[in-house]
Amino acid sequence: MLDGCVPWPKEFADRYRDEGYWQGVVLGDLLRTTSREDSERVAVVAGEERLSYGTLDTRADRLAAGLRGLGVGHHDRVIVQLPNSVEFVVVLVALFRVGAVPVLALPAHRRSEICYLARHCDAVAYIVPDIVDSFDYRELAAEVSAEAPTLRHVLVAGDPGPFKALDAVDDDPGEAATPDPGDVAFFLLSGGTTGAPKLIPRTHDDYAFQMRATAREMGLDRDGVYLAALPAAHNAALGCPGVLGTLWQQGRVVLGRTPSPDEVFPLIEREGVTLTTLMPAFVALWVELADLYEPDFSGLTIEVGGAKLDPEVARQVRPVLGATLSHWFGMAEGPLCFTRRDADPETVALTQGYPLCEADELRVVDEDGADVAPGAVGELLYRGPTTLRGYYRAEEHNARTMTPEGFLRTGDLVRIDDEGRLVVEGRSKDVVNRGGEKVPAEEVEENLRGHPGVRDAAVLAIPDRALGEKTCAVIVAEGEAPALAELKDFLSGRGMAEFKLPDRLETVPALPYTSIGKIDKRALRAQLDQGRESSR
Incomplete structure (x- = not known):
C-alpha cells in the first residue's frame, strides 16, 4: 500500500475477502466490459454531449498513455479539481489505469485548501478547468x-x-x-474540525464493494439512470452508487451543474432519471417549487443526507413529488447507514436506517468510551469493510480519531432505536454543516484572528431554514469593529473557499472560556441569546 496510508489488519482483510465483500477488482476496469460487449451504449450525458462506453473507454486509455508519457506513474498523487463534466470521468478512469492516485478537491476550494493539499501529498500534477462561473482556475x-x-x-x-x-x-x-486491488485508488477529503482537510484513502477493493452494494440496495442496474446534481467529487455523488457505481452497473450517468429545479427537473423527465442524491435544503426546495413544474417523479429514488432532514419535508416527498426517499447517514471515511427503498414513511422521516452490510460494526459510547445503555445517545464509533483505518500522513490525528481496536470516532451523536435503526441526534465535532458543506470552526477562527481589527474570535452554527445551518462569527474587536463584508474580503484574500465565509457577525466585549482555556461556546450562545432578548 502507498506509504503513509494505514492498511486494514490482515485478519480483517482476509475476513472481508473470504466473506465476499472484497472481490479483487480494480477501478480502472470500470468501462471495460460494456465497451467490449456494447460499445455504442450511452454512458454519460453532459449538456449536449452523449458519450458511449466505447468512446469513453478509448479516451481514458489514450489519456492514461499520455499521462505516462509525462512521467505520471504508480502512486503519484494528482489533484483533480473539475466540475461535473465528461473530463472528470475520463480523468479519473485514466488515473486509475495509470495507478496514480487522484486527490479529489471540490470546485469551491481555493488557494488555502489546494496549496495545503499539494504540499501535504507531494502532488506531481494538478488538473483544472479554465473558467467556471467567472472564476479562472488557471490563476x-x-x-x-x-x-x-x-x-x-x-x-x-x-x-x-x-x-x-x-x-x-x-x-x-x-x-x-494493473494496480493491486488492496492498494489506494484515490483520496477523498474529510470535513473534519481542523483547518486542513484530511486525506481519506479509499482502496479499489473497498470502494468497488461500496458501489456494488449501494447499487443493489437502491435498485440501480444497467437500466438505471443516475443524475449527479451535487459535485461528483463528493463521496455521495461519486460512489453511493453515484457516477462510478452507475458506470460499474452499465447504467447511464447524467451530469448536472446544480440541483436547481429549473435545470434538473427537465433533465430528470427527459433522461428518465431513476436515482439522484441531494442535500436536505434542496429536497425542501424541490417540494416547495413542485407546483410550478408539476413533475412526475414516480420512477425516481432520492438519496438525502449530509445534514439534518426536516421530518415534515421527508413526509411530503412521496405525495408531492411522487418519488421514493432514502434517508442517509454517511461519511467519506466509509461509514454508511440508510433507509431502504421499501421502508415505511415514518422510518424514512425519523431514522437513518441500517448499516450498509452485516460486517459493519457500530458502537455508541459516552465521553469515557464506555458503551451507553440501549437507546441512549452517545458518540458513534464505526468499523467495517469500507471504513478507513487511518488518514493519510496523519499519525497524531489518527491517534485521536481511531480507537486501539480500529473503530473510527465519527464525532456524531446518535442512538440506536428498538428496531436497530440509526438515529442521528447531533454531533460533538465543532463543525458548521452549511447545506452539507462542512465548515471547520477552528480554521475560520484562526484566520479571523489574523485580521488587525480582531483580537479574538469564535465561530458558531446558527439554524437556517434553507441550509440547515449557517456560520456566525463572534469577534472581540481591536479598536473599531470591522464590518462583515470587510471580514469576508479578508478571508477570501487568504484563499478561503466561499462556503467557509461567515454569514453573520456578532461583536462582544470578551469571549467566555472554560477552566482549561477553551472557548465556552455553550456560554457564548447563552450570552448572545440573552443579549437579543434584552434588545427586544
Whole structure:
C-alpha cells in the first residue's frame, strides 16, 4: 500500500475477502466490459454531449498513455479539481489505469485548501478547468504552482492559458501494470474540525464493494439512470452508487451543474432519471417549487443526507413529488447507514436506517468510551469493510480519531432505536454543516484572528431554514469593529473557499472560556441569546 496510508489488519482483510465483500477488482476496469460487449451504449450525458462506453473507454486509455508519457506513474498523487463534466470521468478512469492516485478537491476550494493539499501529498500534477462561473482556475493554478515544489504539471480542460491543454495529453495505449486491488485508488477529503482537510484513502477493493452494494440496495442496474446534481467529487455523488457505481452497473450517468429545479427537473423527465442524491435544503426546495413544474417523479429514488432532514419535508416527498426517499447517514471515511427503498414513511422521516452490510460494526459510547445503555445517545464509533483505518500522513490525528481496536470516532451523536435503526441526534465535532458543506470552526477562527481589527474570535452554527445551518462569527474587536463584508474580503484574500465565509457577525466585549482555556461556546450562545432578548 502507498506509504503513509494505514492498511486494514490482515485478519480483517482476509475476513472481508473470504466473506465476499472484497472481490479483487480494480477501478480502472470500470468501462471495460460494456465497451467490449456494447460499445455504442450511452454512458454519460453532459449538456449536449452523449458519450458511449466505447468512446469513453478509448479516451481514458489514450489519456492514461499520455499521462505516462509525462512521467505520471504508480502512486503519484494528482489533484483533480473539475466540475461535473465528461473530463472528470475520463480523468479519473485514466488515473486509475495509470495507478496514480487522484486527490479529489471540490470546485469551491481555493488557494488555502489546494496549496495545503499539494504540499501535504507531494502532488506531481494538478488538473483544472479554465473558467467556471467567472472564476479562472488557471490563476489559482499559477498561485499553487508557486507554492508547491513537487508540482510538475498543470493540465487544463479548455483554454490552457500558460499551461498544457488536457486534450493534448494523448498517446497510443500500450501495456501497463494493473494496480493491486488492496492498494489506494484515490483520496477523498474529510470535513473534519481542523483547518486542513484530511486525506481519506479509499482502496479499489473497498470502494468497488461500496458501489456494488449501494447499487443493489437502491435498485440501480444497467437500466438505471443516475443524475449527479451535487459535485461528483463528493463521496455521495461519486460512489453511493453515484457516477462510478452507475458506470460499474452499465447504467447511464447524467451530469448536472446544480440541483436547481429549473435545470434538473427537465433533465430528470427527459433522461428518465431513476436515482439522484441531494442535500436536505434542496429536497425542501424541490417540494416547495413542485407546483410550478408539476413533475412526475414516480420512477425516481432520492438519496438525502449530509445534514439534518426536516421530518415534515421527508413526509411530503412521496405525495408531492411522487418519488421514493432514502434517508442517509454517511461519511467519506466509509461509514454508511440508510433507509431502504421499501421502508415505511415514518422510518424514512425519523431514522437513518441500517448499516450498509452485516460486517459493519457500530458502537455508541459516552465521553469515557464506555458503551451507553440501549437507546441512549452517545458518540458513534464505526468499523467495517469500507471504513478507513487511518488518514493519510496523519499519525497524531489518527491517534485521536481511531480507537486501539480500529473503530473510527465519527464525532456524531446518535442512538440506536428498538428496531436497530440509526438515529442521528447531533454531533460533538465543532463543525458548521452549511447545506452539507462542512465548515471547520477552528480554521475560520484562526484566520479571523489574523485580521488587525480582531483580537479574538469564535465561530458558531446558527439554524437556517434553507441550509440547515449557517456560520456566525463572534469577534472581540481591536479598536473599531470591522464590518462583515470587510471580514469576508479578508478571508477570501487568504484563499478561503466561499462556503467557509461567515454569514453573520456578532461583536462582544470578551469571549467566555472554560477552566482549561477553551472557548465556552455553550456560554457564548447563552450570552448572545440573552443579549437579543434584552434588545427586544
